[in-house]
Amino acid sequence: MDYSYSYQTDNPVIVIIWLLVSLGIAVGLGFVGRNIMLKKGRSGGGGFALGFFLGIIGLIICAVMSESPERQMERMRMMQQGFGRPPMPGGAPGYPPQPIPPAYPPAPPVAPQAKTCRSCGAALVPEASFCPNCGTRV
Numbered sequence: 001m002d003y004s005y006s007y008q009t010d011n012p013v014i015v016i017i018w019l020l021v022s023l024g025i026a027v028g029l030g031f032v033g034r035n036i037m038l039k040k041g042r043s044g045g046g047g048f049a050l051g052f053f054l055g056i057i058g059l060i061i062c063a064v065m066s067e068s069p070e071r072q073m074e075r076m077r078m079m080q081q082g083f084g085r086p087p088m089p090g091g092a093p094g095y096p097p098q099p100i101p102p103a104y105p106p107a108p109p110v111a112p113q114a115k116t117c118r119s120c121g122a123a124l125v126p127e128a129s130f131c132p133n134c135g136t137r138v
């Protein structure tokens with residue numbers, strides 16, 4: 001029995017199909033790399049070349065590559081706009097302006113007995129004139 005026939009790739013049709021499949025995979029990887037790079041605000045052509053020539057390794061390089069400085073600044077601006085200021089009330093006509101709930105509950109008022117000694121930091125009663133711990137006048 002001769003099995004060598006099963007492994008031969010001299011058939012030009014098989015070689016061409018194999019080349020086309022390889023090319024298709026390379027182009028597909030190139031587009032994946034291009035999308036990764038575009039999301040990072042970098043040139044898509046570089047990502048395409050990385051995916052096309054280096055395959056999975058190129059995609060990993062695209063993934064670990066840092067975002068462009070422009071994109072990082074844009075992201076920071078969006079964060080500041082999103083969280084810095086609450087939206088203006090009464091923007092939509094026909095609806096009464098809704099009160100904006102505070103993001104955090106109001107801080108409890110500072111208890112007067114929270115006074116501490118400026119010298120040693122010991123807790124003081126409000127009416128104390130001298131620190132009971134170190135004797136400093138308060």
Ligand SMILES: [Zn+2]
Nearest residue numbers: 117120131134
């Ligand atoms: Zn003290």
